[in-house]
Every structure is written in C-alpha cells, then in structure tokens.
Amino acid sequence: MLLALGAMFLQQTFASLGRSLPTVIAPAIISDLRLDAAWVGVYVSLIAVSALIFQLGCGSFIIRYGALRMSQVALVLLAGGLSAASTGWIFLFALSAAIGGGGAAISTPASSHLLGRYSPPSYAPLVFSLKQTAVPAGLLMAGLLGPALTQSVGWSTTLNIAAAGCVLFAFMLQRLRPEFDADRVPSRQFRFSDFRTTFTSVLATTDLRNLSMACFAFNGLQTVFTSYFIIYLFELGYDLALAGLVFSVAMFMAVPCRILWGWLGSTSISPRSMMGGLAFGMAGSTLLVGLFGPLWPVLIVGFVASCLSATAMSWHGVLLAEAARLAPAGMRGMATGGVLSFGQLGGLLLPLAYSGLLFITESHGIGFMVCGAPALLVGTLLMRRSAQGDASPPRQS
Template sequence: MAALTVPIIAPLAAGDIGGNAAHVGYFVALIYVGAMFSSVISGDLVSRFGAIRSSQVSLLLCAAGLACCSYGTLWAMFASALLIGFGYGPITPASSHILATTTPSHLMGLMFSIKQTGVPVGGALAGAFVPMLAVSLHWQGSVLAVSIACLVTAAIAQCYRTQLETPLEPTRGSLANLAKPFRLIFEHKPLRDLALCSFFFGAIQLCLTTYLVLHLTQVYGMGLVAAGLILTATQAAGIVGRILWGWIADRWISPRVLLSALALCMAISSLVTASFTPDWPLITVIVISICFGATAIGWNGVYLAEVARLAPPGKAGVVTGGTLFFTYFGVVTGPPVFALVTQATGSIGTGFTLFGFILLLTGLSLALPRRQPKPS
C-alpha cells in the first residue's frame, strides 16, 4: 500500500511539486532499486535482529518515506522512493523466514500463497482509500495517513514478537555476509534456476500491469474506463491464482513443474494479447486478460514456498532475499526494455510478443529434468 500511494496521488501532487505526473514511473523504478539492495542484506538482518523486528524497521522506513514525500519537493520525492524501497525489500524475506519455521511442509505452497495476496490486497486498499483521503485531506494528508497506518502496524507487530521470533544469530556485518545469499543460490542449481527465472517473471508481471490498459485503448480501441476494469479483473485473477496455485502445488503438481506450466501459460497469454485487434470479441479479450493475470501475477506464492523449501535449514530468509534481488531486477528493467522495443517498432504488441517468446524459453528451461548429483 505504501509503494502505490504516491503513484495514485501523482496527478494531484505533480502541480505542487513542479513535475509531470508521467514521471511517477521513475519514482516506482527507484522503489524497486532500493528494494533490490535491501533484499540482499535482509537475510543478515533477520538473523541478527529477528524477522518481526526487521519487519517493524521496514514499516518505519516506509512511514519515513511517505512523510518525506509530504514535503513536496523533487529531492524529497527522490529520498521518499529510496526509503520506501529500502523498507519494501526485507518484508518478504522476513515473512518467509517466519513461515518456513512455523508451517507444516504439506501446507507450504498454500500458506506462502495466502501471504503473498497481501501485495494485490495492499494495492486494492490503496486504490480504494487513498483517492478519498486525498480529496478530504489534500494529497499531503493522504500520504501522512498511510504513513501513520505503517506506524500502527509496526506497533501491533510487537504483540507477536515473543511468539514468532526465532533464536537470533549474532553476527557482524561484512562484505562476506553480503555475498552469502548469492553464494547459497549459485551453489545449488535448483535455487539458481528459480532465481534466474524469477527475473523474467517479475519483468512480465510489471509489463502486464503497466501496458495492458495502454494496449487495450490504443490497439483494441477500448474506452479508458472499460480498460481499467479489465486491469482490475487481472489483479483479482492474480489474487485468486496465488491461492489456487499454492493449493495445487501442495497436493497434485510439484512446484517446479507448476512454475514451468505457469510460465508457458504466461507466454501464450502474452503472445495472444499481442494479437488483439478491434475485430476480436470482447469476451475473448476479457478471458485472455484474466488468464494472463492469474499466471503473471499469481506465481509468487508457489515460487517463494519452493525457495524456502530448497533453502538450507534456518536460511530461508537469506536465500529469499538473494532470489528477490533477481526478481526486483526484472521488475526494474522489464518495463524500460518493453518501452524501448515499443518505441523502436511503433507497436505495443511487439513488446508483448518479445516477452512471450522469452517466457516460452523460461518455461521450457524449468521443464527440463534436473541432473541428480553423483553419489560420493
């Protein structure tokens, strides 16, 4: 919710700040740049200070970033984005650490998927309440209100610290600790495969949410309101998908095979979306968009549960932080690459075609059988 508050109030804030509302894309990119680097050190923070304490610090950083935004200057916005990003990065590794130590193995996929619904739910809350707050409290008041909500949540988390915190590992910060997540990932091929694939998963997820409305209005000829409703349907499908795929991964299909199938479905959806023309039936466009959202937004829970399962004992937070570096890197680089392809070809469909073929290769690589280590 904190990460999406500023993009929502951008049209109101742009005049006071002296910028262009379209520049909010740079703000979002800076958030994920901050999240990339804070996710790498998050495993070390969880080991030293605990998952709940790390989550509280993350909330305080988000609150500080939103408060900084209320100053209404370009430099304040720059600092705001980085602070929110630094707070965004450790949240998932910390929560993965808690779930990895408290969740029965046969419920890992489902519980991680339920946890990951917090992301689209937070976006829905931002979309529902931030505009109303901005109308009644001005845009500065709306960001301060969300900042206070972060502080209240951090205080509530204190009530569960004793119950959920695991024994701490007092260590000293060092460059070796910064490299530890990457060392753990690249020493284990299954983890390395998942981390690299998450780069493309993260890229297509943000490309879908960034460019679908533009594609539907400019290529398919749909009205802005109707295109916005279809984007909402894709987000809702992502919420349902996150829970559904986690439940399936716990019962019928191995997580790696399921992630391969989801990647192939993303690829097909992206390629079909690229083919939209005004002649297509509306119901077909809606169904394809929902399938696209259910897969491109719904993969996270299965992925994070598998990362936690493959991580060495007690290292779920460290490994998750390392893999999220690649995920956020995809989020940062995906939309700019999509934009460059679109500008070079003059077609948004070309961007969806390119990423469709990339996801096709990603899905096939995950489907390849893993080599079993030779017995020593």
C-alpha cells in the same frame, strides 16, 4: 502457525499497497506535475535497485533482530517513502523509490523466514501461497481506493493516508515479538561479504539457480504489469476510475489463483511443473495484452488482464516455498533474499526496457510483448527440467 500467517498476510498487504500506490495513481501525478509516462519506468527501476540492495543485505539483520522486528522496519520505511513522494518534489520521488523499495524488499524475506518455522513442510507451498495472496490484496486495495481517494482528496493526501496505515500496523505487531522473534541471534554481525554470499549462494545449485531465473522473468513482468497497465488503459481512452476498476478485478482473480496453485503444488503437481505452466500462461496472456486497441470491449480487456494476473501475480507462494525448502537450515531468509534479488534485477531491467521501447515506438503493446518473452524462455527451461525428473520430495494428498 495461524497467528504467524495472519500477521504476515497483513504485513505483506500493507507492503504491496505501499509499493504499488504511486504507480496506480500515476496518471493523476503525471498530469499534475506534467511529466512523461516513460518516467514511471525509471521510478520503478529505482525501486528495484534499492530492493536488490536491501534483499542482498537483509539476511543477517533478520537473524540478528528477528523476522518480526524487520517486518516493522519494512513498514516504517514504506511509510517514509510514501510521505516523501507526497511532496511532489522530483528529488524526493527518487528518495521515495529508494526508501519504499527497500522497505518492500525486506517484507518478503522476513515473512518467509518466520513462516518457514511454523509451516508443515509438505504443505509449505499452500501456506506460503496463502500468505502471498496479500500482494494482490494490497494491489486490489490500491486499485479500488487509490483512484477514488485521489479524485476526492488529491494524490498527495492519498499517499499520506497509506503511510499512516503502515505506521499504525507496525505498532500493532509489537505485541507478537516475544514469540515470533524468539529465534533471533543477537550475536550475529552484519558483514559486507553478506551481499556477495547471498547472491552467490543461490547460484551454487541447479535448483536454486533455476528458481532465480524464474524469479527474474516473473517479477520483471509483474512489475511492468502493475506499473504500466493503468497508464496503458488511460491512454486507450479509459478514465482513471474505470482503469482502476479493471485493474482491481484482475488483481482479485490473483487471490484464489494463488491459493489454488499453492494447493496443487502441495498435493498433485510438482512445484517445478507448476511454475513452468504459469510461465507459459504469462507469455500467452502478455501477447494478448500487447494487442489491445481502443475498440476492444471492456469485458474482453478485463478477461485478458485477469488471465495475466492469474499467472504473473500468482507464482510467489510456490516459488518462495521451494526457495525456503532448498535453503540451508536457519538460512531461509538469506536464501529467499538471494532468489528474490534476481527478481529485483528483473524488476529493474524489464521496466527500463519497457520505458525505452515506449519512448522509441510510443507503443505500450510492443513493450508488453517484449517483456513477456523471458517468461516463455523460463517456462521452456522448467518444463524441460521437469521432464528429466523433479527433485522435490513426494507430496501428501
């Protein structure tokens, strides 16, 4: 289990780094190519469209080829996306979003399928949360190293360095394949009906349907946060290095919080109540982020951003463990992909809404407030369902 956890932690770290790096260094790219900041929302929405398609269709490939092999495929796709973006051609930026978004999308269902085999059921939220700390770890690396490398060697070379790291780690995973892909089913065939089956399977039960709604709101807000926060600070007067530092500090806070929420969800608090509380935290933090102004002290801005990171960047382990627990036997990857597909819809629609509001109002604050509203609605739903009785099995302390 520890070896599987370590391998999937590093896989998700590279996936997070590869997906977020272009938006982290977006101010430099926007300035160099003379683009409007609203186009960032279009870029991340293209990523979400690609991710939605890949997550709906990857379940059969995970079963046929194995979770580790698909993890390697994910890393190679991410490397291709980063290299395409490094050219600076607008057409290849769109291709980068499609390839890189697909690679990042495969990484989570594949790692969830693998860890579901080795995790003790009563502590699955903790194990999955430990694995998912890789997401803020990758964002932390992007926030610290991305601006520094961009100022030193340029944004294009920075993207290519990250691409090389993804390819190198994909090769390093090869030695683990005989053990971790031992459950693959080579006779499994991909069918186009898998797209519909994956999507509709999570709508068949109330619990998976609620998880899907939560994933829509949480992932949409997370995508807005990681895509626009540095640009927001940059337009408030922060230089790129300081904005990246504030972002990195906020991402660092998500690491212990993911572990804490996973531990609480494994021991003393039901996963549903845990996610409901996080949803309310997201809504409140986003409201404060929307009120930022040039006169706000950096420490206060960093504190509020850390609160948003502690909630909007820290829900994954609890939600993914619940999705794996509720999935039919042998279908963890497909069920997880189905739930996450709703998250990709959030990652598609909320950034587009943000871009539209930014274009109309020229206000980042309004965009953050509006994109935090779905989390408030989901928190109310989850807490109401929790008060009616939680369907989760008893947890061991």
